Amino acid sequence: MSNSVSLPSYRALEWQGDELTGSLKLIDQTVLPTQLKHIDGNTVELIWEAIKQLKVRGAPAIGVAAAYGIVVGLQPLFQPGAEVSREEFDRQLARVAKYLAESRPTAVNLFWAIQRMEQVAKDHPQCSAADLQQRLLLEAQAIETEDRAMCARLGEFGASLLPANTGILTHCNTGGLATAGDGTAFAALAHAHAAGKQIHVYADETRPLLQGARLTMWELMQRGIPCTLITDSMAGQVMKEGRIGAAIIGADRITARGDAANKIGTYSVAVLCHYHKIPFYVSAPSSTFDLTLLEGKSIPIEERVSTEITHPGGVQLAPTGANVYNPAFDFAPAELITAIITEKGIIQPVTEANVRKVLGA
Numbered sequence: 346m347s348n349s350v351s352l353p354s355y356r357a358l359e360w361q362g363d364e365l366t367g368s369l370k371l372i373d374q375t376v377l378p379t380q381l382k383h384i385d386g387n388t389v390e391l392i393w394e395a396i397k398q399l400k401v402r403g404a405p406a407i408g409v410a411a412a413y414g415i416v417v418g419l420q421p422l423f424q425p426g427a428e429v430s431r432e433e434f435d436r437q438l439a440r441v442a443k444y445l446a447e448s449r450p451t452a453v454n455l456f457w458a459i460q461r462m463e464q465v466a467k468d469h470p471q472c473s474a475a476d477l478q479q480r481l482l483l484e485a486q487a488i489e490t491e492d493r494a495m496c497a498r499l500g501e502f503g504a505s506l507l508p509a510n511t512g513i514l515t516h517c518n519t520g521g522l523a524t525a526g527d528g529t530a531f532a533a534l535a536h537a538h539a540a541g542k543q544i545h546v547y548a549d550e551t552r553p554l555l556q557g558a559r560l561t562m563w564e565l566m567q568r569g570i571p572c573t574l575i576t577d578s579m580a581g582q583v584m585k586e587g588r589i590g591a592a593i594i595g596a597d598r599i600t601a602r603g604d605a606a607n608k609i610g611t612y613s614v615a616v617l618c619h620y621h622k623i624p625f626y627v628s629a630p631s632s633t634f635d636l637t638l639l640e641g642k643s644i645p646i647e648e649r650v651s652t653e654i655t656h657p658g659g660v661q662l663a664p665t666g667a668n669v670y671n672p673a674f675d676f677a678p679a680e681l682i683t684a685i686i687t688e689k690g691i692i693q694p695v696t697e698a699n700v701r702k703v704l705g706a
């Protein structure tokens with residue numbers, strides 16, 4: 346099935362250059378779909394801000410961006426003619442890692458990627474600063490390449506579960522924009538479409554930042570996958586009308602028992618699927634699992650600024666001074682998840698024992 350699927354022509358992130366002067370080119374996702382603009386991430390501050398402001402977003406893409414962010418954050422040490430000591434390098438690495446880790450709290454891929462980068466330094470205590478900088482770039486590139494490979498596996502496994510000749514509901518954006526490859530849940534849609542399963546994707550607009558309307562619809566249309574945009578509050582109605590054969594979403598952090606945090610509104614989709622007896626699938630690479638946590642309620646949920654709700658697109662809709670609660674994520678409890686698709690295999694039923702078995706952990 347995978348052979349017939351071509352990768353997207355756009356890339357959310359692209360490293361350009363060497364470890365000393367290179368930079369991270371990013372699509373600015375805040376201006377899509379009306380503009381396709383790029384940012385040159387040539388300072389760690391720019392990369393931090395891109396993550397914080399969702400110019401680069403989606404759990405796997407955030408991890409890849411942070412890995413390259415570390416390389417960029419160490420570059421100022423290497424001024425022409427400067428002798429960089431290993432102590433100085435390690436101090437700066439710790440500072441940059443801490444700084445990037447404070448950009449967003451929920452997607453565990455961010456912390457996973459930063460830890461992988463720090464581990465490279467720990468594993469090479471005798472290495473010079475210059476050699477280590479080279480190794481860090483190689484590690485960031487490995488994280489990116491592995492993510493692309495994981496997306497391909499997720500696409501194959503996910504497509505094998507999706508029913509044919511029906512509507513598939515998805516939430517938020519899980520495509521090429523959210524990963525280094527073809528996406529997580531989105532990859533399953535692309536594979537199912539390429540395999541001729543005759544699916545029709547219903548994309549939740551995904552309030553308040555509209556990743557579904559702006560990004561998923563853009564990606565689906567770029568790829569020629571039949572699709573229809575609905576508001577989040579229409580999901581129940583389209584299910585009741587019998588249009589939906591399955592729902593598939595991505596995740597930002599999955600606990601050991603299989604509770605899956607994802608964009609706010611995911612919990613509602615899971616509950617609706619349960620009521621309507623519709624399979625509810627979660628697709629995520631192993632880098633999205635946090636086995637140090639057992640339950641979803643322990644996952645740190647990002648709360649974002651009130652203006653995302655009161656001033657969508659910069660236009661004031663709510664009265665000045667309105668009280669706002671703006672959690673950016675919620676979680677679907679394991680009991681409501683039919684299966685979790687990972688690059689290592691499918692977790693079904695979703696239990697702690699099966700999570701550990703499939704992940705080999």
Ligand SMILES: CSC[C@@H](O)[C@@H](O)C(=O)COP(=O)(O)O
Pocket residue numbers: 399402403404405452516517518519520523524528529530556594595596597607608609673
């Ligand atoms: C492959 S992406 C999985 C999730 O990261 C995605 O569904 C999501 O919730 C993204 O949230 P965002 O706030 O846009 O970064």
